[in-house]
Amino acid sequence: MSDFLEEIDKYLDGAMSSEEKRTFEEKANLDATLAEELKLQRDMRSIYKDEEWIEGDKSILKGEEAKELGDFLKSKEAASIKETIKEVIDENRSNSGGRKFYFVGVAAAIAILLSIFIFSESKYDKLYAHYVELDNIPSLITRGEQENELVKKAQLFFEDQKYEEAIQSFSTYQSTNVKSIDPLTYIYTGVSYLEIRDFENALDQFELLEKSNTLHSKKANWYRVLVYLKQGDKEKLRETLKNISSDKNNYNFQKAKELIKKI
Structure with missing residues (x-):
């Protein structure tokens, strides 16, 4: 088996x-055993690659679903899941000796569950979409007044749904205006993190x-509600x-009274 793995790695790395x-x-x-192991290792590698997590006809991944998939695969949550899969694989690999690998079913099941998770519009997904109201966040840009150019740029990134660029601009603004930060930037930055599923930084x-x-500042708890909706954390949400x-x-x-009846 060890010879198989060395050959397979070399083959898949394009080093032959x-x-x-x-x-x-x-x-x-x-050799059926070699063929099976080759398929397994190719599948395992595909799990690590964002663009190959979902097999089949990718043309069906359009609009909001494609955006959600992209955001999820960039998130810390996805990175953590993939790292866990890798650790399981490496552990089984080192302990298996010459025995056949049996953990492929577990990894495949995880990948399938992730696919279902991403593309199933759960009750929480629907509620989040209904309550997030991105267009209702007060504007940082006031007509007739000189604006902080960095804030203006950041808000435009946000409105264009370029959340990573918005985060970078808002973060720069916050770090250079420590004594006079517009609190609305915390909302914009938090929601930007939320939209890319970086829940920890959103909560911060x-x-x-x-x-x-x-x-x-009195709005903080409501925005935490949006985080817990996005996470599907029913206990903290309630x-x-x-x-x-x-x-x-x-x-x-x-809205809180209304929402609590729906979860």
Whole structure:
């Protein structure tokens, strides 16, 4: 098996000469065990590559679904899942000796479950889409006034759904205007992180929003609700909604009461 793996790695890495490649392919055609192991290793490699996670006709991946897939595959969540798969594979590989690998079913199942997760519009996905209201975030650009060019640029990136560029611009603005940060930038930056599924950094931004001690700081819990909706974290979602709906003076009190009945 170890010889197989060395040959397979060399073949898949494109490190074989034309003659070596031809000989290897002939051997794989005659040896069922080698052919099976070659397929396994090719499948495992495809799991690591974003563009190959979903097999078949990629022309069906259009519009919002394609965007969601792209955002997910760039996220820390996807990176963590893929790293876990890799660790399982490496562990089984090192402990298997000459025995046949049996973990392919587990990895394939994970890939299938991820596909279902990404392309199934769950109840939480629908609720998030309904409540996020990206167009209703107050503008940072005021007519007739001189704007911070970096903030203006960042908002335009946000409106064009170029969230990574928006994050970079807003982060630069925040780091260079520590004493006079517009709290709305925490909302824009947090939602940008949320749209690329970087939940940890999104929550950090909403924490900064809450600590800003401005009128906008009262919106922090609502934006946390959006994070938990996107994550599908029912426990934290319910807890935060209860907090908001406990006081009619809280931001989006009515929406919180409405939403808690839907989850």
